[in-house]
Amino acid sequence: MAESSSKTSWADAVHEEEQEQKQEEMAKSQAAGPTEEESAPKHSELITSEHDVQVTLADQQADPNSPLFSIKSFHELGLSEALQKGLVLMRFSKPSKIQERALPLLLKNPPENLIGQSQSGTGKTAAFVLAMLTRVDLAKQAPQILCLAPSRELARQILAVVDNMGSFTNVKTQFAVPLAIERGKNIDAQIVVGTPGTVLDCIKRRLLPTKDLILICLDEADNMLDQQGLGDQCFRVKNMMPKTAQVLLFSATFPQKVIEYADKFAPNANKLTLKQEELTVEGIKQLYMDCNGDDEKYDAILKLYDLMTIGQSVIFVRKRENANELQRRMTADGHTVSNLHGGFDGNERDKIIDDFRFGRSKVLITTNVIARGIDIASVNLVVNYDLPTLADGRTPDFETYLHRIGRTGRFGRVGASVSFVQDQHSWQQMDAIQRHFGCQMMRIDTHDWNIARKQIKAILKSSTTQEQFMGVGAGN
Numbered sequence: 001m002a003e004s005s006s007k008t009s010w011a012d013a014v015h016e017e018e019q020e021q022k023q024e025e026m027a028k029s030q031a032a033g034p035t036e037e038e039s040a041p042k043h044s045e046l047i048t049s050e051h052d053v054q055v056t057l058a059d060q061q062a063d064p065n066s067p068l069f070s071i072k073s074f075h076e077l078g079l080s081e082a083l084q085k086g087l088v089l090m091r092f093s094k095p096s097k098i099q100e101r102a103l104p105l106l107l108k109n110p111p112e113n114l115i116g117q118s119q120s121g122t123g124k125t126a127a128f129v130l131a132m133l134t135r136v137d138l139a140k141q142a143p144q145i146l147c148l149a150p151s152r153e154l155a156r157q158i159l160a161v162v163d164n165m166g167s168f169t170n171v172k173t174q175f176a177v178p179l180a181i182e183r184g185k186n187i188d189a190q191i192v193v194g195t196p197g198t199v200l201d202c203i204k205r206r207l208l209p210t211k212d213l214i215l216i217c218l219d220e221a222d223n224m225l226d227q228q229g230l231g232d233q234c235f236r237v238k239n240m241m242p243k244t245a246q247v248l249l250f251s252a253t254f255p256q257k258v259i260e261y262a263d264k265f266a267p268n269a270n271k272l273t274l275k276q277e278e279l280t281v282e283g284i285k286q287l288y289m290d291c292n293g294d295d296e297k298y299d300a301i302l303k304l305y306d307l308m309t310i311g312q313s314v315i316f317v318r319k320r321e322n323a324n325e326l327q328r329r330m331t332a333d334g335h336t337v338s339n340l341h342g343g344f345d346g347n348e349r350d351k352i353i354d355d356f357r358f359g360r361s362k363v364l365i366t367t368n369v370i371a372r373g374i375d376i377a378s379v380n381l382v383v384n385y386d387l388p389t390l391a392d393g394r395t396p397d398f399e400t401y402l403h404r405i406g407r408t409g410r411f412g413r414v415g416a417s418v419s420f421v422q423d424q425h426s427w428q429q430m431d432a433i434q435r436h437f438g439c440q441m442m443r444i445d446t447h448d449w450n451i452a453r454k455q456i457k458a459i460l461k462s463s464t465t466q467e468q469f470m471g472v473g474a475g476n
């Protein structure tokens, strides 16, 4: 019942002016007939997306084709009373598909390994955190569970989910990133969440006893196993654990080249995987802008600035220096932008991400350091100022593209990504990304900024209205 009444208020909430604008644009585009760019989207596709505008979380969780679909309740998944209370606290009413499918496998006895893949923003964290909190023996004051993530920010976010979900248990947790552990302190927390280097270091220095460890979980597992340093550290940590420990690997992407490592790391694992064409999230409208060189790119970001502050936005650039330089120029031009990358120290990084998470800053320039996992519901625009490439600077990095745009459109929300294309290389990279995921990015024509802005605004406005309506998730 609540769903249908909410739906009415949602429809009501859509601003009249916006509706008129959409109709006007639709009429214009219909009158214009097909353009030379048959493959590119017509304006009407963007602004008549009524379907996206009106789809509620309840609708999506009842749609078998949605990654948020489930036929079960958390209660039926066999979770303890205390954890169910934690879920109520977080305002999770129904599991998502990955949660429904993974939890029975995660909680099987004797424990089995699992490789779990699901689109960005579909609730993988809760799936593995619920397993960790179910497996832990609260009567035993010793480290039992390790959860490793590739960045400080992500480890911190996961720890917050463990603490929130475990609110009605007396679980003890420990953050394990550089400088987070008191000098010489022995770790007795039951769940340790951190980055691989620090966790390995604590084990080597005998501050983290391994004999009671029963579970290791790698979030963004493909990324960690694929990087020489991180992958090595993860393997070394795992090798110091009892052989019987359960191994969990989660990510939205598991490219072919990593599968071999994943199978080695989590032998005989149950697997929940996706096909290539299932990887993109429907709620994220993927756009691109054709800019003629670097100056036009900078000009475009200035023109987008006020749209970026309708909700919150993340601008991804290639390197730290590019982030610093873009922040310097935008600030000099009178705009407020924050900047986060691995060159800042831990405390600064915590402050920058917290300011952004709690809405004190609206536009964040960053490198790939937060391309993965970071969950901030009101991010409704992601800008690929530089398209992501592999280390050679040329080959498109498909996985990073997907993770970057996945910072918006979280758990059924609507969002947009705008990728800047400025020369033949970036054009080819974008084309390769489209072919890889079998998706079509919509072109935003920058010859008429009035129309361009209207198009983007329509998407962003619909996402902010949706946000007021959905009010789900307590991650932020």
Ligand SMILES: Nc1ncnc2c1ncn2[C@@H]1O[C@H](COP(=O)(O)OP(=O)(O)OP(=O)(O)O)[C@@H](O)[C@H]1O
Pocket: 091, 092, 093, 094, 095, 096, 099, 118, 119, 120, 121, 122, 123, 124, 125, 126, 251, 252, 372, 373, 374, 375, 377, 406, 410, 411, 472, 473, 474, 475, 476
């Ligand atoms: N069952 C649920 N009901 C409501 N909200 C949920 C549910 N499960 C997860 N969420 C919320 O959905 C958001 C996305 O979840 P999460 O960060 O776990 O996604 P993810 O799959 O790990 O994404 P990524 O691949 O980007 O790491 C979070 O804000 C989380 O609180």
